[in-house]
Amino acid sequence: MSTTVIRDVSINGERRDVVIAGESIAEVVASGSADTAGATVIEARSLIVLPGLVDLHTHLREPGREDAETVETGTRAAAAGGFTAVHAMANTDPVADTAGVVEQVWRLGAQAGYCDVHPVGAVTVGLAGQRLAELGAMADSAARVRVFSDDGKCVSDALLMRRALEYVKAFDGVIAQHSQEPRLTEDAQMNEGVMSGVLGLKGWPAVAEEAIIARDVLLTEHVDSRLHVCHVSTAGSVDLIRWAKSRGIRVTAEVTPHHLMLTDDLVATYDPVYKVNPPLRTAADVQALRAGLADGTIDVVATDHAPHPSEDKDCEWQAAAMGMLGLETALAVVAETMVVTGLLDWAGVADRMSIAPARIGRLEGQGRPIAPGEPANLVLIDPAARTVVTASALASRSRNTPYAGLDLPTRIVATFLRGRRTYGSDA
Numbered sequence: 459m460s461t462t463v464i465r466d467v468s469i470n471g472e473r474r475d476v477v478i479a480g481e482s483i484a485e486v487v488a489s490g491s492a493d494t495a496g497a498t499v500i501e502a503r504s505l506i507v508l509p510g511l512v513d514l515h516t517h518l519r520e521p522g523r524e525d526a527e528t529v530e531t532g533t534r535a536a537a538a539g540g541f542t543a544v545h546a547m548a549n550t551d552p553v554a555d556t557a558g559v560v561e562q563v564w565r566l567g568a569q570a571g572y573c574d575v576h577p578v579g580a581v582t583v584g585l586a587g588q589r590l591a592e593l594g595a596m597a598d599s600a601a602r603v604r605v606f607s608d609d610g611k612c613v614s615d616a617l618l619m620r621r622a623l624e625y626v627k628a629f630d631g632v633i634a635q636h637s638q639e640p641r642l643t644e645d646a647q648m649n650e651g652v653m654s655g656v657l658g659l660k661g662w663p664a665v666a667e668e669a670i671i672a673r674d675v676l677l678t679e680h681v682d683s684r685l686h687v688c689h690v691s692t693a694g695s696v697d698l699i700r701w702a703k704s705r706g707i708r709v710t711a712e713v714t715p716h717h718l719m720l721t722d723d724l725v726a727t728y729d730p731v732y733k734v735n736p737p738l739r740t741a742a743d744v745q746a747l748r749a750g751l752a753d754g755t756i757d758v759v760a761t762d763h764a765p766h767p768s769e770d771k772d773c774e775w776q777a778a779a780m781g782m783l784g785l786e787t788a789l790a791v792v793a794e795t796m797v798v799t800g801l802l803d804w805a806g807v808a809d810r811m812s813i814a815p816a817r818i819g820r821l822e823g824q825g826r827p828i829a830p831g832e833p834a835n836l837v838l839i840d841p842a843a844r845t846v847v848t849a850s851a852l853a854s855r856s857r858n859t860p861y862a863g864l865d866l867p868t869r870i871v872a873t874f875l876r877g878r879r880t881y882g883s884d885a
Contacts (some may be wrong), residue, residue: 510542522551
């Protein structure tokens with residue numbers, strides 16, 4: 459059985475030696491006191507260790523759009539970003555709306571071996587919003603699906619949404635809603651506001667998101683189920699979620715790294731790399747999202763990693779696909795927007811990017827304390843380093859990152875999945 463000693467590493471501000479034996483953490487002892495005989499030793503005096511990151515919202519594109527991403531390339535990117543588990547969204551081709559498709563994605567993840575892949579099942583057949591998909595069969599499958607979403611599309615029918623919320627109660631599932639009132643966003647191209655008027659692009663109003671969140675939290679309260687709100691992007695949405703939580707409604711929410719950092723002013727370049735769903739919002743929205751993440755109104759950071767081939771992005775704005783890469787830069791963006799600003803410490807980052815998403819997704823063995831007997835799912839970080847993002851160096855098959863050329867804080871030194879290094883010098 460192989461042994462690795464991460465020596466003199468920071469855990470919640472205290473220096474420790476972490477001993478990994480096989481798939482588990484064997485010891486966490488005083489710095490310099492671990493037995494290193496026969497072990498691989500990582501000198502980590504300037505480093506910190508966190509539980510492996512968990513993403514609730516990843517688009518791996520396989521099956522059907524392997525030109526943009528595959529499970530293998532996407533999970534390699536995840537490992538490079540410090541992730542040990544991702545939730546693969548259902549908008550593939552064919553759609554992941556049956557036990558057979560979710561099991562295929564799950565097995566592809568296991569074969570690739572870079573991180574655990576937990577398929578998200580579609581709420582409706584073909585994402586068409588007409589009738590419920592095989593929720594129970596997906597939950598009972600080998601993939602053990604617990605999160606269901608039509609992401610990319612909203613479950614806009616209130617009765618269908620109610621039935622979905624009721625159905626998943628039987629196996630403690632959660633409906634993850636893409637909150638977008640379709641009639642209010644027809645042909646919308648960017649955030650509705652000053653910039654959309656200046657640029658002459660059809661606006662995407664904040665109320666299109668907020669109206670669906672308001673409806674869904676009330677439905678969730680009515681049936682006493684679990685709702686997760688995907689990619690929250692407006693200040694009003696934060697207020698609604700805060701209100702719902704104050705009433706004891708079982709709602710959780712996520713924010714993406716790009717909505718924590720980027721604003722709709724960037725659309726003035728007409729560069730389609732900034733075209734995303736929901737759209738980039740105003741600086742005031744960004745500040746509200748950061749505050750909501752800091753105070754716990756927003757539970758998690760989720761990447762909404764959305765790879766696209768160059769032909770779908772390198773074109774005129776209106777024809778371009780919506781979406782951005784996120785897995786490999788997520789931690790750096792969170793460090794820049796939340797840690798450097800003093801809004802979160804590293805323990806808070808561990809909660810928002812590992813512990814809370816694992817809890818929401820009902821994952822076993824992920825988001826666990828760094829303690830003896832726990833699975834060795836870990837990420838080793840250099841918090842003092844800075845890295846210039848280079849699109850061509852990314853592990854993803856696609857290159858549509860909005861951060862190319864930016865100098866961002868932190869560097870992922872190594873990622874461990876059950877004791878095996880999936881990223882780093884020996885991976």
